[in-house]
Each structure stands twice: as structure tokens, then as C-alpha cells.
Amino acid sequence: MEPILETINLTKRFGGLVAVSDVSLKVETGEIKAIIGPNGAGKTTIFNAITGVDPPTAGEIRLKGRKINGLKPYEIASQGISRTFQNVELFDNMSVLENVMVGRHPRTFSGLLSALFHLPKSIAEEKAIRDDAMERLAFVGLSSSAQELASKLPFGQQRVLELARAWATDPKLLLLDEPAAGLNSHEATVLADLILKIREKGTTILLVEHDMELVMDISDKILVVNYGKKIAEDKPEEIQDNQEVIKAYLGEDFKER
Amino acid sequence: MLGLVALPMVMRNPYYLGIMVFMGIYSLISIGLSLLMGYAGQISLGHAAFFAIGAYTSGILTTKAHLSPLPAFLAAIVLTACIAFLIGIPTLRLKGHYLAMATLGFGQIVYVALNASVDFTGGPSGFGEIPRIALGNFVVESQLSRYCLVWALVIIVLLFSLNLIHSRVGRALRSIHSSELAANAMGVNTSKYKIQVFVLSAIYASIAGSLYAHFVTFISPGSFDLEFSILLVTMVVVGGMANVWGALLGTVLLTLLPEFLRGFKDYDILIYGSTLLLIMIFMPEGLFGLVKKLRTVHGKT
Numbered sequence: 001m002e003p004i005l006e007t008i009n010l011t012k013r014f015g016g017l018v019a020v021s022d023v024s025l026k027v028e029t030g031e032i033k034a035i036i037g038p039n040g041a042g043k044t045t046i047f048n049a050i051t052g053v054d055p056p057t058a059g060e061i062r063l064k065g066r067k068i069n070g071l072k073p074y075e076i077a078s079q080g081i082s083r084t085f086q087n088v089e090l091f092d093n094m095s096v097l098e099n100v101m102v103g104r105h106p107r108t109f110s111g112l113l114s115a116l117f118h119l120p121k122s123i124a125e126e127k128a129i130r131d132d133a134m135e136r137l138a139f140v141g142l143s144s145s146a147q148e149l150a151s152k153l154p155f156g157q158q159r160v161l162e163l164a165r166a167w168a169t170d171p172k173l174l175l176l177d178e179p180a181a182g183l184n185s186h187e188a189t190v191l192a193d194l195i196l197k198i199r200e201k202g203t204t205i206l207l208v209e210h211d212m213e214l215v216m217d218i219s220d221k222i223l224v225v226n227y228g229k230k231i232a233e234d235k236p237e238e239i240q241d242n243q244e245v246i247k248a249y250l251g252e253d254f255k256e257r
Numbered sequence: 258m259l260g261l262v263a264l265p266m267v268m269r270n271p272y273y274l275g276i277m278v279f280m281g282i283y284s285l286i287s288i289g290l291s292l293l294m295g296y297a298g299q300i301s302l303g304h305a306a307f308f309a310i311g312a313y314t315s316g317i318l319t320t321k322a323h324l325s326p327l328p329a330f331l332a333a334i335v336l337t338a339c340i341a342f343l344i345g346i347p348t349l350r351l352k353g354h355y356l357a358m359a360t361l362g363f364g365q366i367v368y369v370a371l372n373a374s375v376d377f378t379g380g381p382s383g384f385g386e387i388p389r390i391a392l393g394n395f396v397v398e399s400q401l402s403r404y405c406l407v408w409a410l411v412i413i414v415l416l417f418s419l420n421l422i423h424s425r426v427g428r429a430l431r432s433i434h435s436s437e438l439a440a441n442a443m444g445v446n447t448s449k450y451k452i453q454v455f456v457l458s459a460i461y462a463s464i465a466g467s468l469y470a471h472f473v474t475f476i477s478p479g480s481f482d483l484e485f486s487i488l489l490v491t492m493v494v495v496g497g498m499a500n501v502w503g504a505l506l507g508t509v510l511l512t513l514l515p516e517f518l519r520g521f522k523d524y525d526i527l528i529y530g531s532t533l534l535l536i537m538i539f540m541p542e543g544l545f546g547l548v549k550k551l552r553t554v555h556g557k558t
Contacts, residue, residue, distance in 0.1 A: 051442060077444035089442075091435035093499070094428070102432045106444025108425055112453050115424035116417045122424060129425065169444060 002065055004029050004173050004204045005050070005081075010059035012045050012228075019045040021228040022059070027173065032195065032205045034215045037225040038249050043208040044086060046225075047175050051083050052076045064172065078106040080172035084162045084179060086208075092151035096142055096161055099150050100133035103168025133168060140164045140194055156187035160194065167198055174198070176207035180214050192218050212250070216240070224249060274400035278472065280512040281407035284505055285465035287492045288411070288418055289458030291504035294493055296422065297454045298434030299349060300357045302486050303364030307459040309371060309481035310337045311466025313378060316387045316476050326390045330467045334460050341459030345452040364486050371478040383477025390471045403472055410468070414461055418501050421457075430454055495536055497543025506544045 003026040012020040020042040027033050035043050048054035050061055052073040061069045068076055082103075091099050108129055110122035137143045140160050145153060150161060159179060166174055179195070180188040192214050199205055209215050215222065216236045224232040224239065226248040232239060239245055268274065286308060293299050314333035318324040324332070348359040371378050378384065390397040390406070397406055421427050432440040433447050440447050470476050488511065496507020514532065518525035540547045 053438070053441075072446075073441035074444050074446045077442055083442050085439070085442075089436045089439040091432050091439065093435050094431055098428055098431075102428050102440070102443050102445070105425065105429060110425045112421070112426050112457070115421050115426045118420040118424075126424060165443065 001029060003027055004064060005206065006062045006065075007046075007050070008060040008062070010046065010049060010061065011057050012042070012049055012054065013057045019228050020049065020056070020225075023225065023228070023230050025223055025230065025233070027204055027206050029204055030199070030202070031220040032199055032207070032218055033221045033223060034219040035206070035208045035223045035225060036210070036212070036215060036249060037231075041225045042228040043225060044177055045228075047083065047177055047208060050076075050175065051081060074106075077169060080170075081175065082166040082169040082171035082173075083175035084159075084166050084177055086177045086181065088155075088158050088162050090150040090158055090162055090165070092149070094150060095147050096150050096153065097130070097133055097137065097146040099161055099165050100136055100168045101129050103136075103165040104129045104132055106169050136164050136168050139197070156183050156190075159183060159187075159191060163191070163194060163198070167203065171203060173204045173206060176205065176209075178209055179207060180209055180211040188214055269401070271400040274404050276512060276516060278400060278403045278407055280508060281404070281411050282465045282469055282472075283489070283492065283512060284411045284508045285407075285414055285468075286458075286462045286489055287496070287504040287508045288414055288501050289461030290489055290493045291496075291498065291501045292418055292421065292430070293454050293458040294490070295498035295500065295504070296427065296434060297430040297451060299451055299455065300353075300490070301360040301455070301458070302357050302483070302490060303344075303360035303362075303367075304458070304462050304489050305481045305483070305486040306364040306367035307337050307341060307462035308466040308469070308485070309367055309478070310340060311463030312470040312476050312481070313371065313466075314463075315467035316384065316470040317377065319388050319471075320384065320386060326388065326467075326471055330464075333463050333467050337459050337463035337466075338456050341456045342452060345455040349448065349451040349455060361483065361486070364483060368478055368482055371481065379477070381478060383475060383479075385475035387470050387474045387476070389474065390468075397471070407468055407472075410464060414464070415501065415505075422501065426450065426453070491533065495533060495543055497540075497545030497548075499542065500545045503543050503545030506548070510544065 005027040007023060007025050010020055010023045011018070023046060035046065037043055045054065049056040052071055052075070056069055060067055063079055063081060068079060071079070091102060108125055110125050114122040134143065134146065137146055140163065142157060142161060142164065145157065150158065153161060163176070163179065176195070179191055183191060188211055195205060196218055219236055222234065222236055222239045223230060224245045231248060232242050232245050234242065240250070264277070286304060290301065290304055293301055311333045314336050315326065315329045318329035318332055319326055344363050348356060348363070351359050372381050374380070397403055429440065429445045429450050432443065432445055433450060437447050492507040492511045493504045494507070495510060496505065497503025514529060515525065518528050521528055536544065
């Protein structure tokens with residue numbers, strides 16, 4: 001089957017620095033794939049290239065076989081790639097519910113004029129947006145905080161909210177940039193369960209993460225990058241035994257934990 | 258709102274009604290600016306220019322081309338929208354201080370152009386004899402009829418704006434204010450919405466300008482200078498940017514304050530300035546922030 005996402009010789013240079021070099025990767029429909037590697041290996045740069053925030057210098061990115069590099073970030077989001085951010089980027093001035101409602105933006109249509117005139121179709125759509133967002137909040141367990149300001153949530157729940165907001169765009173592919181960073185082990189477990197539940201709903205997931213327990217638990221495949229290059233790609237069990245990966249990132253004592 | 262309707266019944270003094278008319282004209286602009294600044298997070302120091310374009314288009318078309326006020330009014334809206342669109346495309350790519358400077362520059366260009374094109378605009382001394390608005394045989398001439406017309410328009414514009422705020426587009430605007438990065442990642446076409454709200458706020462200012470021209474019947478560039486742009490921004494900020502009601506409150510205060518301070522003669526500017534300073538120090542969220550705080554305190558007890 002055709003992969004959801006494919007990058008071909010993806011390269012990103014910042015001046016003389018090669019942040020990502022010739023990375024080719026495939027994400028298959030329905031899988032959870034993790035990208036791991038030391039800090040500065042180019043993981044977030046790959047995300048930024050895929051989402052159009054920082055377009056690649058060379059190489060190609062295809063979503064379901066269609067080339068998407070060159071598209072603007074909002075166009076890529078509308079095409080079906082959604083993401084979360086390493087440093088949570090919620091809309092702090094809006095309620096929890098409204099944050100998720102913004103997530104429905106690319107799947108809804110009411111424009112300026114129908115909003116100004118409060119046309120029936122925009123009223124109906126607004127209700128549908130609200131209902132859908134409430135359902136998603138219930139799914140992730142944030143219903144009781146729906147009316148609170150997003151910035152008032154505890155950090156762990158902010159991560160969950162950001163995940164819910166990204167998922168609300170009905171993405172074909174969901175990119176999670178260090179979703180467990182800053183979470184305690186309980187919060188990380190809750191988040192891992194949530195990621196698995198969202199995958200079951202039919203969303204393919206690509207994540208960058210340093211919490212190896214979480215990565216080994218939920219990933220179907222792991223891709224390892226170092227100095228902007230792909231050094232391995234395999235199942236979690238195989239990756240743990242891969243000498244090159246152990247040397248570059250995991251460390252000798254990883255298996256003993 | 259009810260107070261607005263009741264006001265002229267108890268207050269027939271044309272001088273006070275006249276102040277209320279200007280308050281209404283300013284409100285039209287500040288509501289739009291509040292959408293642009295408070296909701297979408299984009300500053301404009303050039304809105305006096307859109308007010309001017311509305312006023313001059315209406316003025317010139319009715320005096321020199323002998324159009325009646327309504328078509329001139331619509332033409333002013335279309336022209337302002339086009340200019341705002343063209344100006345918005347390059348300037349709204351800028352952020353923060355750079356956007357402030359670019360819009361300020363635009364305002365100055367319009368101001369200079371109005372002064373320089375003497376044949377067309379009358380130059381620095383302006384031009385007069387702009388006809389009044391007539392609805393059938395009824396001429397909007399008394400302060401009372403002006404009051405009714407301008408505040409009816411304020412209410413319409415306010416309703417439009419409230420509709421907008423509580424909509425998909427309104428949410429998109431607020432998301433841009435909060436994080437453009439995240440808004441883009443949620444599929445929000447940030448440039449498109451920024452331009453749309455910029456054009457909308459310019460149209461509000463143009464409507465205010467047309468009314469101004471027909472009410473005062475004489476216009477000159479002096480009424481549309483940088484100071485006026487800054488006054489408009491101050492109204493929105495003092496009232497509380499994050500809310501259109503705040504913009505209204507700020508407009509009411511900054512229109513009435515100078516009138517109250519007339520008794521203080523030379524000290525009026527001093528008191529005016531310190532009032533603004535105190536409001537900004539003790540109510541960083543503006544007057545509306547205070548109202549909101551009082552309401553929650555009251556609600557809890």
C-alpha cells in the first residue's frame with residue numbers, strides 16, 4: 001500500500017550547517033512511528049520541513065503520493081497533516097473548548113460575510129463545531145475544564161489539550177513533537193494511552209520523543225537520526241540491539257533498565 | 258443600549274447632542290480598530306486615513322460630481338476597501354513596531370496628498386458646501402436626527418461585529434493574535450484573515466468619514482492627522498482592547514473627558530494626560546478589564 005507520508009532525500013541547510021541530510025522515510029497508514037536521536041540531530045527540523053514552517057532546501061515530501069513541499073503551512077494543515085509543538089503553543093487567550101474549536105477550522109467553511117450576517121448555515125455550522133469539539137474533549141477527558149482559559153490548565157493537561165486540538169483537524173497524519181516532555185511518569189502513561197486511542201480511531205502518527213519507555217511501548221517502527229542522517233530504522237526490539245544506535249544515542253546500559 | 262435610545266428624550270440640548278454625535282462617529286471607527294487590534298492583534302496607526310478617504314470621497318462626489326449622498330457613500334466604501342486591501346497585502350506581513358510604522362507612514366502619505374492636491378481637495382484649507390444627507394424630503398440637519406442616524410449605524414456595526422466575534426472567523430482572528438505559528442498549523446490562512454479584518458475596520462472608518470463630511474459639511478486635512486489616528490488607538494487601548502464594548506467605553510470616556518475638563522482651563526491637558534496614565538498603570542486591561550473584575554467579585558459574594 002502507498003505510504004501516507006514519504007520524504008525523498010529530504011535535506012535542510014541553514015547557511016553552512018546541514019541540519020538534515022538526505023533523509024528518506026516512509027510512514028505507513030495506521031502506524032505509529034517514532035523519530036529518535038540526540039539533541040540537535042535534526043528531528044524538529046524534519047517536522048518543520050514536513051509542515052512547511054521551514055521548507056526543505058532539497059528533496060521531496062509527499063502526502064499520499066502528492067507532492068506537498070512548496071505549500072504554505074496552513075495549506076499543508078488543510079491537506080491533512082496536523083502537529084503539536086515542543087514548547088506547547090496553545091491559544092492562551094481562549095478557553096479550552098475554543099482551542100479545540102479552532103482545530104475544526106480546516107474542516108469547516110463559514111467565511112467573513114456569513115459570519116457578519118449571522119446566516120443560518122453559519123449558525124448550524126457553529127453548533128456542529130461546538131458539538132464536535134465537546135466530543136473530543138470528552139474523549140481526552142477534559143470536558144470539565146471546557147470553559148476554563150487554556151493557560152490556566154496544569155501543564156500535563158495543556159499537552160493533552162494540544163493533542164486534542166491537533167486531532168480535531170481530522171488529520172491523516174499527526175505529528176507530535178516531544179509530547180511527553182515535562183510530564184511526570186503518570187502523565188506520560190495517560191498521554192501514551194491517549195495516543196494509542198487516537199491511532200485506533202484511524203489516525204497515523206509520527207512522533208519525536210526522548211522518553212524511551214514511551215517510545216518503545218507505543219511505536220511500531222523507530223527511525224534513528226544522528227547529525228541529520230538516518231542511521232537506522234526498525235522495530236523497537238531490533239533498535240534496542242542495534243550497536244550503532246546504542247553508540248550514538250541509547251547508551252550501553254539501556255538494555256539493563 | 259436602552260440608555261442610548263432614552264437619552265435624547267431627556268436631553269434636548271443641541272450642544273450635548275452634538276457631542277454625542279461625534280461620540281457615535283468615533284465609535285464606528287474604534288469598534289473596527291478593536292476588531293483589528295484587540296482580536297486579531299494587528300495595530301494600525303493609520304486609521305485616520307481611512308476616515309479621511311471616506312469623508313473626501315463622499316465630499317468630492319456630492320459637491321463636484323453632484324452625486325446624491327447614498328451612492329457617494331457606497332462609492333466611498335468600495336474605494337476605501339480597495340485601498341485598504343492594497344495597503345494591507347504588504348504591510349500586514351510586518352509585525353509589532355514595524356506594522357505600526359508602516360501604517361503610520363500610510364496615514365502620513367494620505368495626509369500629505371490631501372494637502373498637496375489643491376485642485377481636487379482644496380488643499381490645506383479644505384472645501385465646504387457638502388450637502389446634507391436627505392432621506393426623501395427629510396433632511397438630516399438637526400442634532401437630534403444626526404444623533405439617531407449615527408447611533409443607529411453604531412448599533413448595526415456593533416451587531417455585525419459581535420456576530421463576527423462569535424464565529425469561526427472570529428476565533429481564527431483570536432488564534433492569530435495568540436500564536437500565528439499554531440494558527441497556521443490549524444489550517445488558518447493567517448494572511449487572508451488579517452487582510453479581511455483590516456479591510457473591514459477600514460470600511461467602518463470610511464462610513465464614519467462619510468457621515469462626518471455630511472454632518473459638518475466642511476472638511477480639511479487637519480481633522481485627519483496623525484494625532485487623530487493616535488487618539489483612536491488610545492480610545493481602544495484605554496477602554497480595553499480585548500473587547501468591542503471596551504472600545505465603546507474608551508470612546509465615551511475620551512470624548513467626554515475633554516468636555517468635563519474645560520472648566521480647568523490651562524490645566525486640562527495635564528489632567529487629561531494624568532487620567533490616561535493612571536488608567537494604564539492601574540488598569541492594564543483598560544476600563545473594560547475593571548468592569549469585568551468588579552463583575553466577578555460581585556458575582557462571588
